[in-house]
Amino acid sequence: MHKRNVIRALTAVTLAMGLSASWAQDNTFKIGLLLPLTGPFASTGKQLETAARLYMAQNGDTVAGKKVQLIVKDDTGVPDVSKRLAQELVVNDKVQVLAGFGLTPLAMTVAPIATQSKTPMVVMAAATSAITEASPYIVRTSFTVPQVVTILADWAIKNNIHKVVTLVTDYAPGVDSETYFKQRFVAQGGQVIETLRVPLRSPDFAPFLQKVRDAKPDALFTFVPAGVGVSLMKQFSERGLDKVGIRVIAEGSVTDDDILGTMGDVALGVVTAHHYSAAHNSAVNKRFVEAFGKASGGLRPNFMAVGAYDGMHVIYEAAKATQGAGKDALLQGMKGQSFESPRGPVSIDAQTRDVVHNIYVRKVEKNGGQLWNTEVQTFTSVKDPAKAAK
Ligand code: PHB
Numbered sequence: 001m002h003k004r005n006v007i008r009a010l011t012a013v014t015l016a017m018g019l020s021a022s023w024a025q026d027n028t029f030k031i032g033l034l035l036p037l038t039g040p041f042a043s044t045g046k047q048l049e050t051a052a053r054l055y056m057a058q059n060g061d062t063v064a065g066k067k068v069q070l071i072v073k074d075d076t077g078v079p080d081v082s083k084r085l086a087q088e089l090v091v092n093d094k095v096q097v098l099a100g101f102g103l104t105p106l107a108m109t110v111a112p113i114a115t116q117s118k119t120p121m122v123v124m125a126a127a128t129s130a131i132t133e134a135s136p137y138i139v140r141t142s143f144t145v146p147q148v149v150t151i152l153a154d155w156a157i158k159n160n161i162h163k164v165v166t167l168v169t170d171y172a173p174g175v176d177s178e179t180y181f182k183q184r185f186v187a188q189g190g191q192v193i194e195t196l197r198v199p200l201r202s203p204d205f206a207p208f209l210q211k212v213r214d215a216k217p218d219a220l221f222t223f224v225p226a227g228v229g230v231s232l233m234k235q236f237s238e239r240g241l242d243k244v245g246i247r248v249i250a251e252g253s254v255t256d257d258d259i260l261g262t263m264g265d266v267a268l269g270v271v272t273a274h275h276y277s278a279a280h281n282s283a284v285n286k287r288f289v290e291a292f293g294k295a296s297g298g299l300r301p302n303f304m305a306v307g308a309y310d311g312m313h314v315i316y317e318a319a320k321a322t323q324g325a326g327k328d329a330l331l332q333g334m335k336g337q338s339f340e341s342p343r344g345p346v347s348i349d350a351q352t353r354d355v356v357h358n359i360y361v362r363k364v365e366k367n368g369g370q371l372w373n374t375e376v377q378t379f380t381s382v383k384d385p386a387k388a389a390k
Contacts, residue, residue: 029066029324031315032089034100036077043227043258044102044304048124050296051305055312063316064324071095077102079109086110090117096326097122097315104128104172111135118327120334124311125304128172129386132354139334139353141314142307143275144384145176149251151359151379152273153184156249161218163191167208168223170197177223177251180386193217205235213241223251226304230259237266255364257302260371267371270364275357276303276343277373288342310341314348354384
């Protein structure tokens with residue numbers, strides 16, 4: 001080939017490559033999903049990832065004419081890792097959305113990156129009230145701790161529980177659990193006789209449970225993050241607390257559906273408040289539980305799975321409504337959405353960007369030989385009371 005033709009050919013190839021790269025850029029809709037897939041909170045990551053992939057399998061991988069690309073990264077549950085991965089996802093991969101966030105500290109550390117890059121950030125798992133205030137680009141599809149523990153405090157007062165010891169994991173959602181439960185319970189004449197906090201990493205509940213036993217409360221109020229409830233309840237029964245008549249009331253993460261099956265009969269009768277039970281009686285939920293079981297090789301979806309499934313819905317609907325535009329337009333498309341989720345009706349408050357949904361009081365019961373969180377009472381359209389008070 002003549003030299004000039006070689007140059008022309010090369011130029012054409014380079015141009016075509018450039019064009020196809022920019023075509024791919026314009027025609028993909030990238031979601032960066034940050035999850036703890038290894039480490040102590042790996043069960044949360046697995047629930048979230050399975051549900052996000054299930055949503056895509058059921059709803060297609062094209063939205064507003066763009067191919068949806070889910071980029072899943074393992075943050076190992078460590079904030080510094082989350083931060084680095086979020087930066088890479090924004091700068092190198094140019095994701096339109098950051099999503100996931102299995103624990104509050106992971107969401108908090110990424111919030112400034114969402115703000116600086118104007119990237120909508122969908123919090124599918126973490127539940128401390130203040131998260132949505134950490135960035136105007138945050139939208140939450142999980143739940144807020146005050147939403148559930150205030151309802152549980154009301155239930156306790158009405159059900160002859162007057163003296164309580166609280167035992168929570170010592171980090172933000174645990175502190176929210178303790179604070180908002182106590183405030184509501186004490187305002188109605190209840191008494192919190194002791195407040196105990198256990199470390200987040202490798203907790204040993206035994207010495208704390210001994211204190212609970214010695215304090216002789218009517219009930220133990222507790223919060224531990226998803227996945228941890230099995231060891232708490234095992235030690236509760238080993239220390240014989242169930243035998244001395246101390247009832248357990250808990251934020252619903254304690255009896256999360258992923259682990260409830262392995263908790264044993266000590267869990268029977270535990271009363272919790274939460275926004276999702278795999279036993280929720282609706283056609284949408286029955287289909288979801290069945291599909292999730294098939295997709296996961298037999299797991300039961302927990303509230304983490306529903307947070308991710310609904311988060312994907314919010315992202316898809318916003319992308320459709322805004323024709324795949326990113327940044328502020330995409331964020332606007334997320335605000336004010338309302339739809340039916342496996343948990344029941346859900347909306348995203350346009351002002352606070354936080355989730356509004358039903359909260360259920362549930363009791364652990366055996367049904368067909370298996371333990372379930374049976375919903376016994378429903379409170380509709382509950383907003384985060386921590387924000388309503390401001
Ligand atoms: C949180 O870190 O915000 C969190 C994690 C797990 C839960 C609830 C809250 O079950």
